[in-house]
Amino acid sequence: MNRTKAIAWLYSELPELIRGSVLSEEASQALRRYYGDVHVRDRSSIALIVFSVVGATFIGLGIILMLAYNWEELSRPSRTVLSLGLLLVAQGCAGYTLLERRRSLAWREGTATFLMLSIGASIALISQTYQIQGDLGNFLLVWMVLTIPTFYLLDAVVPAALYMVGITIWSGYVQSQHGHALWFWVLFAALALYSIRPVLKDSTTPRAILMAWTGSLGLTIALGITLEKSLAGSWIMVYAAYFSVLYLVGTRWLTHGDSLWLKPLTFTGAVGTVVLSLMLSFEEFWSEVGWTHYRTQEGYYQWVSVVDYLLLAVLLSIAMPLFVAACRLREEDRIAFGFLPILAIVCYGLAGVGYPTLFPKLLFNAYLFGLAVLIISRGLRIMALRVTNAGLLILTSLIVARFFDSGLGFIERGIGFILIGIGFLATNFLLVRKRKAA
Amino acid sequence: MNKNTYLLLFVCACVAQLAIPVSMIASRELILRQGEVFRFRTVPVDPYDPFRGRYVSLRLFPLSAPAPIATFSYQEKAFAHIEVDDDGFVQFKALSLTPPDDVPYLKVRVRGVAPRQLTGAGRPGDVPTHVRVTLPFDRYYMQEKLAPEAERAYIDGWRREGLSAYVSVRIRSGSAVIEDLYLDGKPIRQYLAEKSTR
Numbered sequence: 001m002n003r004t005k006a007i008a009w010l011y012s013e014l015p016e017l018i019r020g021s022v023l024s025e026e027a028s029q030a031l032r033r034y035y036g037d038v039h040v041r042d043r044s045s046i047a048l049i050v051f052s053v054v055g056a057t058f059i060g061l062g063i064i065l066m067l068a069y070n071w072e073e074l075s076r077p078s079r080t081v082l083s084l085g086l087l088l089v090a091q092g093c094a095g096y097t098l099l100e101r102r103r104s105l106a107w108r109e110g111t112a113t114f115l116m117l118s119i120g121a122s123i124a125l126i127s128q129t130y131q132i133q134g135d136l137g138n139f140l141l142v143w144m145v146l147t148i149p150t151f152y153l154l155d156a157v158v159p160a161a162l163y164m165v166g167i168t169i170w171s172g173y174v175q176s177q178h179g180h181a182l183w184f185w186v187l188f189a190a191l192a193l194y195s196i197r198p199v200l201k202d203s204t205t206p207r208a209i210l211m212a213w214t215g216s217l218g219l220t221i222a223l224g225i226t227l228e229k230s231l232a233g234s235w236i237m238v239y240a241a242y243f244s245v246l247y248l249v250g251t252r253w254l255t256h257g258d259s260l261w262l263k264p265l266t267f268t269g270a271v272g273t274v275v276l277s278l279m280l281s282f283e284e285f286w287s288e289v290g291w292t293h294y295r296t297q298e299g300y301y302q303w304v305s306v307v308d309y310l311l312l313a314v315l316l317s318i319a320m321p322l323f324v325a326a327c328r329l330r331e332e333d334r335i336a337f338g339f340l341p342i343l344a345i346v347c348y349g350l351a352g353v354g355y356p357t358l359f360p361k362l363l364f365n366a367y368l369f370g371l372a373v374l375i376i377s378r379g380l381r382i383m384a385l386r387v388t389n390a391g392l393l394i395l396t397s398l399i400v401a402r403f404f405d406s407g408l409g410f411i412e413r414g415i416g417f418i419l420i421g422i423g424f425l426a427t428n429f430l431l432v433r434k435r436k437a438a
Numbered sequence: 439m440n441k442n443t444y445l446l447l448f449v450c451a452c453v454a455q456l457a458i459p460v461s462m463i464a465s466r467e468l469i470l471r472q473g474e475v476f477r478f479r480t481v482p483v484d485p486y487d488p489f490r491g492r493y494v495s496l497r498l499f500p501l502s503a504p505a506p507i508a509t510f511s512y513q514e515k516a517f518a519h520i521e522v523d524d525d526g527f528v529q530f531k532a533l534s535l536t537p538p539d540d541v542p543y544l545k546v547r548v549r550g551v552a553p554r555q556l557t558g559a560g561r562p563g564d565v566p567t568h569v570r571v572t573l574p575f576d577r578y579y580m581q582e583k584l585a586p587e588a589e590r591a592y593i594d595g596w597r598r599e600g601l602s603a604y605v606s607v608r609i610r611s612g613s614a615v616i617e618d619l620y621l622d623g624k625p626i627r628q629y630l631a632e633k634s635t636r
Contacts, residue, residue, distance in 0.1 A: 071581060072581050072627070080463055083459065084456070084459060084463075087455065087459065088456075091455065091456075094448070095445075095448060095452075098441075098444055098445060098448055099441075102441075102444075119455055122459050123458065123459055123462070126459045126462050127462070127579075128579040130462065130463065130470075130615060131575070131578060131579055131615060131617075132462060132466065132615075133574060133575045133576060133577060142458060146458065149448070149450075149451030149454070149455075150451070153444060153447055153448050153451060
């Protein structure tokens with residue numbers, strides 16, 4: 001049970017305890033003053049929102065399927081009227097919500113989602129009716145741009161989350177067609193400006209959490225797609241800075257609650273750091289990296305690459321002050337995760353000037369090992385099994401990765417895996433025993 | 439923001455959201471009502487667009503137009519001058535960077551240069567005389583079940599009976615809308631309906 005719920009439970013028990021003369025009224029008030037106000041989310045309202053969105057989606061899909069059943073028999077004017085009619089109905093529902101139900105989150109989320117899906121369906125149906133060619137990229141771009149007013153005006157996060165998915169798919173499609181996805185950042189800015197509001201207002205609400213998850217995970221994917229990568233290996237530094245920013249910002253400002261669900265930035269930053277470091281602990285990722293391998297072939301737009309450098313500059317300008325602050329406060333974990341971009345830039349520099357790829361590999365192996373030891377020792381210190389196991393998992397991943405590229409035989413690997421397993425079990429056993437004794 | 443401001447912004451958003459599909463409809467209706475009809479030979483295949491339904495992918499002819507190749511660059515917009523051959527199908531007699539005044543034309547994109555027309559006669563060393571173009575239409579949308587049936591019908595008919603296929607297209611001021619796909623001289627739906635009753 002998390003802390004908020006525990007306190008809420010205690011408050012609910014106080015009247016009974018006073019009636020039973022277990023606690024006095026003064027003691028009860030003292031307890032309330034000590035723990036302060038708590039806000040436990042009403043799960044029924046969350047369920048209502050989820051069901052309204054699911055319901056709106058199914059209604060939209062059901063209407064489309066019913067139209068599709070007799071579609072071939074309908075004349076072109078009939079199809080046109082139905083296609084536009086679907087959109088008008090969705091707009092009508094959204095308008096009604098704005099007029100009469102603006103305070104209802106369920107209405108806003110449901111009608112906004114219905115409207116967003118109707119926009120796409122309407123354009124698709126008309127394209128099919130009039131044999132309009134075009135391509136998937138143009139269709140997605142128009143659909144997403146027309147969705148922007150929907151989540152702003154109805155203040156709905158579900159269409160905003162779907163919008164992030166849509167613009168990410170759009171950027172992937174455009175890049176796959178040898179274009180560039182520079183407009184992704186303009187489209188993302190439209191989402192970011194909307195998302196900041198719920199997160200700043202109350203970062204523990206489901207809406208804010210959903211936007212934080214959507215943004216952090218979506219950007220993790222979108223960065224890889226949209227980076228132009230004319231400067232070979234520049235993605236290493238950008239991703240390192242990005243995950244560092246996520247972790248440092250998450251552990252500085254979005255620290256409420258114990259559950260991982262409530263810490264999207266911290267979780268994405270931490271996992272991203274480990275995965276990236278694991279990848280970079282392989283020599284293969286450091287081959288042909290650096291300014292001597294600058295790409296000018298067809299498909300690489302030099303002027304779009306400026307965005308890569310701007311992104312790196314912005315991310316570093318956020319990460320570095322937070323890293324310095326963490327150093328001053330001697331916050332070990334934040335120092336460790338904040339160090340990643342510095343390490344990435346140093347290693348990139350080494351690879352760029354022609355040092356053997358063994359150097360960056362060794363440095364990242366050392367970094368990962370240090371990170372694992374730090375997390376394990378922290379877990380043992382605060383007697384948190386989850387933290388200790390996370391550190392052990394990182395260490396295990398590192399050892400397994402080295403097993404696979406070290407050329408060891410089956411017997412050696414088998415012994416190694418057995419020892420790792422024993423290490424896992426022994427650490428968990430000792431920790432549980434220690435907690436019971438405490 | 440007060441309620442009236444929200445409503446005003448919402449109305450503006452609705453107008454923008456309607457403007458796109460309405461403009462799509464208006465421009466295509468104009469072409470379908472006032473455009474001239476042309477026939478393009480085609481060879482159908484069957485891929486799938488998950489967002490916009492099943493369609494028959496069209497490999498259309500002609501694929502190139504005679505033109506001085508040095509004038510054009512890759513992906514450049516151009517205007518293909520249309521003439522109709524003895525069989526009633528479209529051929530491109532020229533390509534220009536500006537729309538012609540005296541003949542019907544189609545907006546295309548430049549794809550590359552071909553030694554001769556794409557008849558397989560080109561050999562290394564031949565001087566390119568034609569510019570390859572990409573037509574603005576390459577698919578015919580159909581109901582889910584009909585598209586693969588159309589492909590099967592064409593391939594079977596082509597192998598056994600030498601069946602031909604073409605699309606009828608309305609063209610107006612260089613813009614085109616496909617009217618119908620024909621197999622063996624009949625609209626595809628009619629052909630499939632007759633085939634299923636045989």
